[in-house]
Amino acid sequence: MSQAITSRVSLFDKLWRQHVVYERDDGHTLLYIDRHYVGDDLPRDTFDVLARKGIRVRQPGATYAMADHYAPTHGRSIAEVVDADRRELVQKLVDFTREQHVPMFPLDDPRHGIVHVTGPEQGLTLPGMTVVCGDSHTSTHGAFGAFAFGIGASEVSHVLATQTLWQKRPATLDAHIDGSLAAGITAKDLVLALIAHLGAAGAAGHVIEYRGAAVDALSMEARMTLCNMSIEAGARAGMIAPDNTTFAYLRDRPYAPTGAAWEEVGPAIASVRALDRIAVWNVNADAARRCAARWRDGGLPAEAVMDLESAVRNADIVSCATLATEPLIHAEWLAEGSHLDLIGSFTPQMVEAAPECFQQGDVWVDTPEALLKAGDLLKAIAVGRWRAEAVKGDLTALCRNECPRRTSDTQRTVFKAVGSALEDLAAARLAYRALAG
Numbered sequence: 001m002s003q004a005i006t007s008r009v010s011l012f013d014k015l016w017r018q019h020v021v022y023e024r025d026d027g028h029t030l031l032y033i034d035r036h037y038v039g040d041d042l043p044r045d046t047f048d049v050l051a052r053k054g055i056r057v058r059q060p061g062a063t064y065a066m067a068d069h070y071a072p073t074h075g076r077s078i079a080e081v082v083d084a085d086r087r088e089l090v091q092k093l094v095d096f097t098r099e100q101h102v103p104m105f106p107l108d109d110p111r112h113g114i115v116h117v118t119g120p121e122q123g124l125t126l127p128g129m130t131v132v133c134g135d136s137h138t139s140t141h142g143a144f145g146a147f148a149f150g151i152g153a154s155e156v157s158h159v160l161a162t163q164t165l166w167q168k169r170p171a172t173l174d175a176h177i178d179g180s181l182a183a184g185i186t187a188k189d190l191v192l193a194l195i196a197h198l199g200a201a202g203a204a205g206h207v208i209e210y211r212g213a214a215v216d217a218l219s220m221e222a223r224m225t226l227c228n229m230s231i232e233a234g235a236r237a238g239m240i241a242p243d244n245t246t247f248a249y250l251r252d253r254p255y256a257p258t259g260a261a262w263e264e265v266g267p268a269i270a271s272v273r274a275l276d277r278i279a280v281w282n283v284n285a286d287a288a289r290r291c292a293a294r295w296r297d298g299g300l301p302a303e304a305v306m307d308l309e310s311a312v313r314n315a316d317i318v319s320c321a322t323l324a325t326e327p328l329i330h331a332e333w334l335a336e337g338s339h340l341d342l343i344g345s346f347t348p349q350m351v352e353a354a355p356e357c358f359q360q361g362d363v364w365v366d367t368p369e370a371l372l373k374a375g376d377l378l379k380a381i382a383v384g385r386w387r388a389e390a391v392k393g394d395l396t397a398l399c400r401n402e403c404p405r406r407t408s409d410t411q412r413t414v415f416k417a418v419g420s421a422l423e424d425l426a427a428a429r430l431a432y433r434a435l436a437g
């Protein structure tokens with residue numbers, strides 16, 4: 001039922017590689033952390049460390065807080081917390097998040113709940129992320145294809161200050177479970193059977209990767225149970241590769257990507273340039289057909305296609321808006337004079353285009369922040385295919401005519417966006433409307 005992973009490249013291997021900031025000779029690795037959940041059961045000194053050193057939270061937007069350990073069973077206020085010590089801890093969390101501008105779901109917020117339930121319910125945990133929290137059962141989030149694990153109080157302070165964490169790479173354990181579950185058998189039964197097979201500490205020092213027909217058939221809630229209880233086997237974490245069940249669960253969650261950018265790409269380009277043909281591809285063929293049909297209803301020459309490579313080879317504009325963690329677009333597919341528009345991936349672990357795409361084209365970005373957050377660019381830099389100094393300019397410079405532009409019909413060009421400029425534009429538009437009355 002289980003075995004050590006040796007030859008195949010595992011999901012964990014990919015995630016680990018994509019989050020490495022620095023590796024030391026002694027085996028310790030500095031990892032970038034995508035999502036940090038902060039609770040109320042931390043030692044009092046956890047937050048004071050930052051205050052004493054005058055340090056601000058490095059990435060408030062990547063940090064979410066909620067008091068779930070000491071929340072009252074009855075009531076929605078701090079006054080109803082059971083005793084003074086626990087009330088103090090909850091209040092300390094509230095004060096810290098307010099002072100540091102960290103998002104928090106307070107006790108009286110309808111979204112408030114157990115962090116390992118609320119995070120997924122809100123779409124805050126996404127495939128490909130590194131996720132940490134000061135609680136051992138953070139492994140629950142591994143059900144979404146994330147590397148999620150619990151950390152100690154000093155590590156919480158380190159992540160708050162740097163958005164990184166020193167770790168020694170754990171081993172991996174492949175739990176391949178086939179067959180189908182009989183009536184009345186649940187995910188909890190599956191993991192208890194695995195623990196019986198391995199022993200109570202049989203997975204110590206390992207990340208368990210669950211796969212197989214029995215795992216594929218589980219709901220997201222059941223997968224969360226499986227990964228949650230990996231800790232009872234002594235594991236560092238549990239993980240399940242994302243699939244259609246994962247993406248269906250995340251669809252329309254408040255903080256999950258909506259896909260709206262992808263559905264507006266065709267109309268946006270058509271508003272500034274006449275298009276003879278639009279080929280629409282999606283890993284979900286039905287989604288591609290639905291999008292193409294909507295665009296046709298709007299008067300655009302759109303059709304769904306199954307062959308991505310052929311579509312790219314025959315296109316002069318290629319727009320990609322996905323959450324891919326492996327390259328979808330390859331340099332050898334891009335025609336001379338083509339333009340590659342990458343507007344989907346927005347974190348260091350997301351990659352839509354192969355590094356060679358940047359090597360053979362002139363690159364612009366929406367904001368300088370893309371050089372720090374875009375997995376496409378970071379990977380191209382890491383493998384020596386591109387240098388950050390080679391960027392031609394950003395969206396602001398383009399609008400002001402302060403940087404080079406496309407100069408010939410044979411020039412290959414790339415635009416990489418992580419969304420920050422769009423957010424700034426939306427904020428400016430709202431501010432203008434407010435001032436204009």
